[in-house]
Amino acid sequence: MDAYDEDSRGPQAPDGSAGTRLPEEPPEHDPPSPPRTGVAALSPRYQVAAALALAVVAVAGCVHLLMVFLSLAPANTVTKQHGQAVQDWVYPEFEQNWKLFAPNPLQQNIAVQVRAEVRMRDGGLRTTGWTDLSAQDGAAIDGNLVPSHTQQNELRRAWDFLAATHAADNRPVGMRGSLSEQYLRRIVVMRLYRDDPTSREGVIQRVQVRSSTTNVQPPPWSRERISAKPVYRVLPWWALTSDEAAGGVR
Amino acid sequence: MNRLSPTLSRGIARVTEAALGPYQSAVIRIGFAGTWLLFLLREFPHRQELYGPSGPWGWNLAKELTDDNHAFTALLWSDGQLWFECCYALAILASAALLLGWRTRTASLLFMVGVLSLQNRSVFVGDGGDNVLHLMSIYLVFTRCGQVWSLDARRAARGAAARARGEHVPADRVGPVLWAVLGLALGTATLTGRFHDWLIPALLWTAWAALGLWWAVGRRAAWREPRTLLDVIANVLHNGALVVIMAEACLIYATAGWYKVQGSRWQDGTAVYYPLHLDYFSPWPALADLMSSSGTIMMIVAYGTVMVQVAFPFTLFNRRVKNVLLVLMMTEHAVIAVVLGLPFFSLAMIAADAVFLPTSFLRRLGDLAARARGRLARRAGLTVPAPRSPEESTADHVGFSA
Numbered sequence: 119m120d121a122y123d124e125d126s127r128g129p130q131a132p133d134g135s136a137g138t139r140l141p142e143e144p145p146e147h148d149p150p151s152p153p154r155t156g157v158a159a160l161s162p163r164y165q166v167a168a169a170l171a172l173a174v175v176a177v178a179g180c181v182h183l184l185m186v187f188l189s190l191a192p193a194n195t196v197t198k199q200h201g202q203a204v205q206d207w208v209y210p211e212f213e214q215n216w217k218l219f220a221p222n223p224l225q226q227n228i229a230v231q232v233r234a235e236v237r238m239r240d241g242g243l244r245t246t247g248w249t250d251l252s253a254q255d256g257a258a259i260d261g262n263l264v265p266s267h268t269q270q271n272e273l274r275r276a277w278d279f280l281a282a283t284h285a286a287d288n289r290p291v292g293m294r295g296s297l298s299e300q301y302l303r304r305i306v307v308m309r310l311y312r313d314d315p316t317s318r319e320g321v322i323q324r325v326q327v328r329s330s331t332t333n334v335q336p337p338p339w340s341r342e343r344i345s346a347k348p349v350y351r352v353l354p355w356w357a358l359t360s361d362e363a364a365g366g367v368r
Numbered sequence: 369m370n371r372l373s374p375t376l377s378r379g380i381a382r383v384t385e386a387a388l389g390p391y392q393s394a395v396i397r398i399g400f401a402g403t404w405l406l407f408l409l410r411e412f413p414h415r416q417e418l419y420g421p422s423g424p425w426g427w428n429l430a431k432e433l434t435d436d437n438h439a440f441t442a443l444l445w446s447d448g449q450l451w452f453e454c455c456y457a458l459a460i461l462a463s464a465a466l467l468l469g470w471r472t473r474t475a476s477l478l479f480m481v482g483v484l485s486l487q488n489r490s491v492f493v494g495d496g497g498d499n500v501l502h503l504m505s506i507y508l509v510f511t512r513c514g515q516v517w518s519l520d521a522r523r524a525a526r527g528a529a530a531r532a533r534g535e536h537v538p539a540d541r542v543g544p545v546l547w548a549v550l551g552l553a554l555g556t557a558t559l560t561g562r563f564h565d566w567l568i569p570a571l572l573w574t575a576w577a578a579l580g581l582w583w584a585v586g587r588r589a590a591w592r593e594p595r596t597l598l599d600v601i602a603n604v605l606h607n608g609a610l611v612v613i614m615a616e617a618c619l620i621y622a623t624a625g626w627y628k629v630q631g632s633r634w635q636d637g638t639a640v641y642y643p644l645h646l647d648y649f650s651p652w653p654a655l656a657d658l659m660s661s662s663g664t665i666m667m668i669v670a671y672g673t674v675m676v677q678v679a680f681p682f683t684l685f686n687r688r689v690k691n692v693l694l695v696l697m698m699t700e701h702a703v704i705a706v707v708l709g710l711p712f713f714s715l716a717m718i719a720a721d722a723v724f725l726p727t728s729f730l731r732r733l734g735d736l737a738a739r740a741r742g743r744l745a746r747r748a749g750l751t752v753p754a755p756r757s758p759e760e761s762t763a764d765h766v767g768f769s770a
Contacts, residue, residue, distance in 0.1 A: 156385025157600060164597045168384060171601045175608040183615050190623045210439035211484070211506060211567060214499055216623035221631030223642040256647035265651065265709045267493045268414045272424070274648055275492045293436065297429055301492065304424040308417070334645045337638060339663035368422050 186212060229253060229330045229348075230277050232306040235355070236320040243323070246316045250330075251309055276302045277329060288353050302327060303356050308367040321363050328352040387606040390515035391730035392723050396613065397476075397513035398467055399719025400504050403497070404483060405463035407712045408456070415456050418493050421447045425490045439488035440568040442481060445557070455485055466508075469518020474546055476513065477575055480505040484568065497713030500720055503616060509575065510609035512602060517734060543583065551576055610723070617720045618681035621697075625677030634674055637667030643708060651709035659707065673700065687726070694724055 157168045185207040188197055197204060208214075229252035236244050251273055258269040280302050283295035290296050306325055310317040329351045336342035361367075387393070411418055421427040427447040434441060443455050459482030465475035483505040487498050494502075514520040527537045554572055563569040578598075585594045633639035643649050644656035660666055676696055683689040698718050705714035 155596065155599065156381050156603070158381060158385070159596050160593060160600070164593055167597055168600045168604075172380065172384065172604050175604045179608045179612050183612060183619075186616070186619060190619060210437045210488070210565075212503060214503060214620075216496070216620045217627045218496055218624045219639065219643055220624055220627035220634070222633045223631075223639050224646060225633070225642045227647050229647070252647065256650075259648065259651050259709055260653070262651050262709060263706070264410050264711050266411060266414050267495075268411075268417050270648055270709065271493045271495055272418070275495075276424075279492050293432065297433060300429055301425055304426060304429075308424055334642050337641045337660060337663060337666070340638060366422055367424055367426070368416055368420065 182207075182212075186214070190214065190216065225334050227252075227332045227334060228274075228277060229332070230273055230302075230306075230327060231330055232310065232325055232327050234307075234310050234314070234317055234322045234326075235324040236316050236322050238320040244316060244320070246310075246314060248328070249310070249314055251306065254309075254313070273305055276305055281329075288351075299356065303358070304362060304367045307358060307362045311365050311367075322358055323363065324355045324357050326353065326355045383607045384600045384603055387512040387515060387603045389610055389723075389727075390512075391517075391727050391734070392725065393511045393513040393606070393610060394469070394515065394517040395722045395725065395730055396504070396719055397469070397472070397508060397511075398517065399722050400501055400508065400716065401463045401466035401479060403712055403715040403719055404479070404501055404505075405460065405467060406715070407497075408460050408463060410712075412456075419443065419456065419486050419489050420452055421449060423490070425492060430489050433491070434488060435564070438565040439491070440484050440563075440565060441488040442485040442557075442562075443489040445562050455482070458482060459486060469514040469520050471543065471546060472512075472514025472518055472520050473509075473575070473579065474550065476505075476508045476511075477572060480509050481568075481572070495710070495713055497710065497716040500620070500713075500716040504613065504716075504720065506571075507609050507613050507616070509571065510605045511613075512606045547576070547579055547583070551580075613720075613723055614684075617723060618684070620717075620720070621677045621680045625674055625680075628674045629678065634670055637663070637670045639670045640666050640673070649708045649710070652707065655707060672696075676700075684724070690724060691726060694721055697721055 157165050160168055185204050188200075188204045189208040189212075191197065229250050231248045231250045231252075233248045234246045236246060238244055255269045255273060259265045262269075276298070279294075280298040283291050283298045285291055290299055303325060306327060307322060310322060310325070330348040331351070332348045333344045333346065335346060336344060382388070417423045427444065430441075431444050434444060443452060445451065458478065462475055462478035462482045465471065466479045469475075483501055487494055487502050530537050554576055557563065558569065558573075582598055585591050585598060628634045628639070631639065633642065641660045644660050650656050676693055680690075680693050680697065683693050698721050701714040701717045701721070705711045
């Protein structure tokens with residue numbers, strides 16, 4: 119465990135890490151001999167308190183690590199019996215997911231596309247063509263050393279959220295399903311008003327979102343062959359709230 | 369049993385008498401605070417869209433979700449634009465203060481509040497990097513991460529030097545004022561019923577009370593023993609938190625590695641090819657094509673990644689092997705930063721890796737940074753107050769290179 123530290127000679131004096139502490143007392147002896155620290159410097163009464171603190175910290179640390187471990191481990195005998203306790207401990211602040219590109223990395227490009235029904239100034243109703251918002255994100259990321267979360271995560275994860283909270287027939291599941299719909303709708307409306315020439319000219323009435331999933335073509339040196347044709351998942355038209363239609367999402 | 373008890377008492381003495389790994393804890397403090405600070409500055413133009421009250425993940429949506437999952441966020445205490453701007457600015461200031469080690473413990477608490485407030489406000493814009501910072505911001509609160517490379521350490525060293533010369537050192541004013549202001553804020557938030565869950569408020573109140581106690585106990589020369597007890601508790605907390613931070617880093621690698629072992633793409637050696645060709649993770653398509661032009665290289669990278677991730681926790685028992693893997697992992701993350709366009713994730717991971725760096729290396733790094741700073745200051749001319757020489761600053765083990 120302490121392989122990280124070949125030399126623990128740090129400053130032994132208490133540090134300035136506590137926001138409000140006052141400077142140390144001047145040393146009583148000259149030259150100052152380093153005062154004994156740790157439990158050894160304490161009388162038995164205080165040693166009990168120190169031992170108690172040590173025990174509490176040790177137990178809390180071990181329990182915490184065990185809970186985090188169980189939350190990360192695959193479903194097993196222990197989590198089947200005590201899953202709720204693990205969840206209660208870990209959520210919401212210690213939630214974590216480290217299945218990074220695992221077990222398999224994503225092998226499809228999922229593009230979110232949108233079209234809108236716009237009430238023009240002359241009163242006419244126009245339906246725009248499909249706009250590929252993910253392609254816009256991809257273009258913004260190209261050649262970018264520091265892609266923004268707005269380009270890399272916002273739409274991508276909003277779609278993941280929606281896909282995870284919707285049944286195969288596109289019906290929302292639970293409160294999160296409804297939240298995910300509102301979220302995705304607000305993203306696409308914001309972006310249409312920002313970039314789509316037709317939408318900017320009028321007032322958006324309804325929007326329709328679809329995803330286009332295309333397999334990443336296998337590497338040239340592998341002999342695999344897979345379809346290059348995109349698969350679409352088309353969601354129903356969504357009506358906007360008055361706030362969204364008025365460009366209230368910024 | 370007879371041989372066990374001296375070992376045990378030596379162990380207890382070690383974890384109670386000092387906050388171990390002062391350089392390691394300082395380097396992760398600088399790493400995490402710096403990553404979050406750079407992120408906040410980078411997203412400054414996009415802050416409304418990501419976290420603002422009328423962004424796509426609007427105030428009402430966020431409120432509905434946090435009412436359900438009880439995550440802590442101060443951003444939802446008001447839907448006002450001013451409140452949002454203040455919170456964002458405070459999050460920036462707290463990161464800067466933690467980076468510099470100014471009132472480190474208080475800064476770490478404010479840093480945590482900033483990280484949690486922003487991330488829990490908009491959970492769906494984050495990625496693995498945010499997740500690392502989220503956890504570490506909580507763990508950092510328990511550490512004494514300002515022992516070296518911090519303004520606090522410099523202030524303490526100057527105070528000690530002045531006292532050694534027999535000079536009078538004026539009492540600290542900033543600390544008590546800061547404490548009172550934050551206590552007022554905490555009290556207001558509690559009395560107006562802003563907190564919904566117990567964990568974070570309890571942590572904040574405990575820390576606030578402990579800081580007050582620390583100050584009070586430090587005032588009386590006669591209270592030597594309570595002071596030592598508080599010092600022991602602070603050391604134990606620090607050492608425990610450092611173990612948790614190291615274990616967390618191991619859990620990250622173990623999870624990432626062991627789940628990859630099960631994946632068919634990692635087994636057939638093509639796994640690395642795919643992220644390189646996802647539109648969202650390929651800022652440099654030509655570079656990605658170049659890297660994936662050889663199936664053999666791709667397979668070596670895929671297998672190497674899995675092996676390193678699975679092996680890392682076990683190599684902690686051997687310094688030399690651990691250091692080799694550390695170099696490999698930091699290099700891989702640096703490559704990921706550019707090739708997959710994930711700079712902040714990579715920075716956060718490199719900061720987490722840094723907790724395992726050897727002290728000798730970190731001290732050399734500190735000396736180098738102090739010397740570079742000295743040169744810079746000299747070049748800037750005489751308008752800058754003369755910096756302390758690197759020799760002087762290393763003599764008391766305090767480098768001011770943060």
